[in-house]
Amino acid sequence: EAGVAQSPRYKIIEKRQSVAFWCNPISGHATLYWYQQILGQGPKLLIQFQNNGVVDDSQLPKDRFSAERLKGVDSTLKIQPAKLEDSAVYLCASSLTSGGAYEQYFGPGTRLTVT
Amino acid sequence: DQQVKQNSPSLSVQEGRISILNCDYTNSMFDYFLWYKKYPAEGPTFLISISSIKDKNEDGRFTVFLNKSAKHLSLHIVPSQPGDSAVYFCAASTNYGGATNKLIFGTGTLLAVQP
Numbered sequence: 184e185a186g187v188a189q190s191p192r193y194k195i196i197e198k199r200q201s202v203a204f205w206c207n208p209i210s211g212h213a214t215l216y217w218y219q220q221i222l223g224q225g226p227k228l229l230i231q232f233q234n235n236g237v238v239d240d241s242q243l244p245k246d247r248f249s250a251e252r253l254k255g256v257d258s259t260l261k262i263q264p265a266k267l268e269d270s271a272v273y274l275c276a277s278s279l280t281s282g283g284a285y286e287q288y289f290g291p292g293t294r295l296t297v298t
Numbered sequence: 299d300q301q302v303k304q305n306s307p308s309l310s311v312q313e314g315r316i317s318i319l320n321c322d323y324t325n326s327m328f329d330y331f332l333w334y335k336k337y338p339a340e341g342p343t344f345l346i347s348i349s350s351i352k353d354k355n356e357d358g359r360f361t362v363f364l365n366k367s368a369k370h371l372s373l374h375i376v377p378s379q380p381g382d383s384a385v386y387f388c389a390a391s392t393n394y395g396g397a398t399n400k401l402i403f404g405t406g407t408l409l410a411v412q413p
Contacts, residue, residue: 225387225403239400274341289341
């Protein structure tokens with residue numbers, strides 16, 4: 184079974200530029216998550232989708248971050264414009280459904296460096 | 299407000315001995331707890347979980363203990379192997395069986411198992 188795919192793996196941009204990350208979840212997984220992991224911290228949930236609807240985006244900085252999940256499969260996360268404090272690893276995860284004990288499967292992440 | 303705390307940033311253990319990783323939480327509404335393992339340049343992978351109705355769950359060399367009165371859980375690895383060297387994250391959820399599966403992660407503990 185193929186895992187969660189993410190691209191690119193690494194990205195370096197200057198502050199105020201824009202960047203987009205792509206995620207392809209495990210086939211059949213209805214729920215998709217985007218996390219931000221800053222160095223030395225644990226992953227923090229940015230947004231959660233159930234199929235193509237948003238379940239939780241309470242910690243998404245909506246003035247600069249946006250995310251969409253077209254057709255309930257792939258997802259993109261965009262930052263526009265980027266700030267220095269956005270330097271982090273962005274992890275995508277998926278699970279069969281959003282409730283219960285279903286564990287989340289993580290992709291390898293995209294390491295973003297903002298200079 | 300760090301709801302899930304891993305107070306030991308690192309732990310070094312000899313191969314064959316027991317590794318004990320600790321996690322404390324502050325939110326008494328947490329009802330499901332998970333441990334994830336993370337190797338460098340990879341996403342976290344699920345290791346073991348426990349619901350709040352239990353105080354112990356075992357899976358091979360890995361055992362998780364939950365002390366609800368102390369708001370404390372621990373992961374025991376016996377015997378420890380060099381391949382167990384990784385960062386271990388504790389995570390907690392408030393909605394076991396519900397509509398969302400939002401995980402709150404600790405900051406992680408780097409385990410080094412010495413041959």
